[in-house]
Amino acid sequence: MNSDLVNKIFGKDIYSITSEDMLHFFEEEQEESAVIEFKSGDIDILKIFREIAAFLNSEGGILIIGSPREQTKDVNSTTVKYCKGELIPSHFKSKDWLIQKISSNIIPAPANIKIHEIYFRDGRCYILDIPQSFTPPHQCEDGKYYIRLEREAKAASHGLVESLFLKRQKSCLEIDVSIYSKIDDENVRIVSVSLRNSSAVNAQNVIYRMELWGTFIIEEEDNIQRIPNPPPFCYISQSIYPHSLVKGISIPFGLSFRDMNKKFFISISFWSSDSKLNYIALVYDPVSKAILKECSSKHDELIDYPALIDLLDESVKTAFINNVSKYYLL
Numbered sequence: 001m002n003s004d005l006v007n008k009i010f011g012k013d014i015y016s017i018t019s020e021d022m023l024h025f026f027e028e029e030q031e032e033s034a035v036i037e038f039k040s041g042d043i044d045i046l047k048i049f050r051e052i053a054a055f056l057n058s059e060g061g062i063l064i065i066g067s068p069r070e071q072t073k074d075v076n077s078t079t080v081k082y083c084k085g086e087l088i089p090s091h092f093k094s095k096d097w098l099i100q101k102i103s104s105n106i107i108p109a110p111a112n113i114k115i116h117e118i119y120f121r122d123g124r125c126y127i128l129d130i131p132q133s134f135t136p137p138h139q140c141e142d143g144k145y146y147i148r149l150e151r152e153a154k155a156a157s158h159g160l161v162e163s164l165f166l167k168r169q170k171s172c173l174e175i176d177v178s179i180y181s182k183i184d185d186e187n188v189r190i191v192s193v194s195l196r197n198s199s200a201v202n203a204q205n206v207i208y209r210m211e212l213w214g215t216f217i218i219e220e221e222d223n224i225q226r227i228p229n230p231p232p233f234c235y236i237s238q239s240i241y242p243h244s245l246v247k248g249i250s251i252p253f254g255l256s257f258r259d260m261n262k263k264f265f266i267s268i269s270f271w272s273s274d275s276k277l278n279y280i281a282l283v284y285d286p287v288s289k290a291i292l293k294e295c296s297s298k299h300d301e302l303i304d305y306p307a308l309i310d311l312l313d314e315s316v317k318t319a320f321i322n323n324v325s326k327y328y329l330l
Contacts (some may be wrong), residue, residue, distance in 0.1 A: 005035060005062055006129055014116045014129050022087060022118060022125055026068050029082045032151050035059065038067035038083045041090035041123055046141065047153075049105045052130055053138045054146040054153035056110050057164055060132035061148065066090050066118075066125030081151075089123025098126065105141040134172075134200040137164035171203035171245070171275050175268060179284050179291070182256065189215075189259050189286060195270055196250040203272040206241040206251065214264030214316040215257045232319045233260075245272070259286050262313045265320070267303075279303065283311045 006014045010021050032038055037051050048065065055061040068083045092098050095117040103109040114129035137145045137156065145156045145164070156164070175195050182188035193210070197203045212235040241251050267281040281303045282294040292311055295303045309317050 006127070009036075009062070014114055014127055017116060017118065017127060019118050019120055019125075022066070026084055026087060029084045030067075031080060031082045034148055034151060035061035037061060037063045037151075037153075038070070039063065039065050040069045040083075040088040041066045041125070042088060043090070045092070045101060046105075049102065049140050050142075050144075050146045050153045052102060052110065052113070052128065053106050053140050054148045055130040056106075056133040056138045057136045057145060057156065058132065058148035060130055063128040063130060064125070065092070065128070066120075066123065087120065087125060089120045089125050091123050092126070094124075095126070107139045108135055110138060137161050170199070171197050171201045171272055172199035173203060173206065173245075173270055173272060173275055173278055174198050175270060175278070175280055177266070177268065177280060177282070179266075181286075181289070187258055187261075188256055190254065190256050191266065192252070192254040193268060194250045194252050197245045197247055200247055201274070202247075203245040203275060205273040206245050206270065207238065207272070208241075208251070208253065208268065208270040209236070209238040210253075210255070211236050211267040212255070212257070212264060213267075213320050214262060214312055215259045233316045234319060234323070260313070261286055262316070263292065263311055264316070265308060265312060281305075281308060283308050 010017050066089045068085045070081050072079050072081050112131050116127045118125045139145055145161045146153045147156045178192045214233050263283055263285045265283050269279045271277045278297045280296045283292045285292050
């Protein structure tokens with residue numbers, strides 16, 4: 001995500017950014033945000049460690065060292081901080097020196113940080129692309145843990161530090177769902193699913209469950225076990241991945257089926273022995289070939305069942321209401 005942010009800001013890869021790009025960027029007022037932090041070159045390096053740790057312990061972000069000095073202005077009774085004008089390059093010795101200092105003063109030492117060094121006559125500027133850490137929390141040289149809060153690095157509370165430690169021990173499952181028509185038969189729909197582990201922690205005993213309401217004539221794949229005796233207009237299946245799911249490996253599964261040329265509902269739940277229950281639920285319209293409404297645990301949403309089910313045909317809606325308590329997430 002951060003690399004996309006660098007491209008969005010400068011229109012190029014982090015290692016392609018030049019001194020002219022930096023000068024041009026700060027010709028206009030640039031405000032900090034939850035994922036962008038500016039520090040002038042005369043900053044104390046101890047504060048740099050805290051900013052890096054805060055990004056690692058939060059959602060990641062971009063840190064630019066060598067920006068103009070911070071200024072403030074009042075906008076609608078709110079004080080806004082921004083940077084504009086002359087760059088103030090740092091006198092940090094080198095990129096390698098900075099990497100060594102970061103590794104020595106943040107515990108555990110962060111991984112996968114990209115650092116680009118830009119030379120100026122009176123010093124250097126640095127752009128740091130800092131990803132969200134898979135092994136939080138990271139502690140600074142002062143013994144504290146920092147998070148990104150209200151556009152600043154702030155010391156984390158005991159409860160938050162504890163939750164970050166728990167996060168370190170868990171895998172993170174994510175899912176992608178595609179729906180399309182078969183090339184040689186427009187009446188056949190294909191639901192293609194890819195379940196993956198995006199964390200550095202291996203996921204054990206991964207279970208995934210899929211439900212379709214409003215369909216018929218299912219063509220099952222080999223790695224799916226169908227739940228027996230489903231209600232009308234419904235297909236329910238569940239499967240267990242017998243191996244350890246490591247980062248970079250995906251579990252593909254899916255179905256081919258003929259729908260009733262009416263809107264249908266898909267719910268996919270997935271979890272492992274060390275991760276929380278995740279889900280995605282949506283209503284798809286085969287006529288317009290579009291997803292009408294979608295909910296996902298990725299965005300911490302609760303499934304709005306009434307809103308989803310109200311989009312369905314009355315017969316399917318009735319079957320769902322009469323059977324959901326018996327068949328859903330058993």
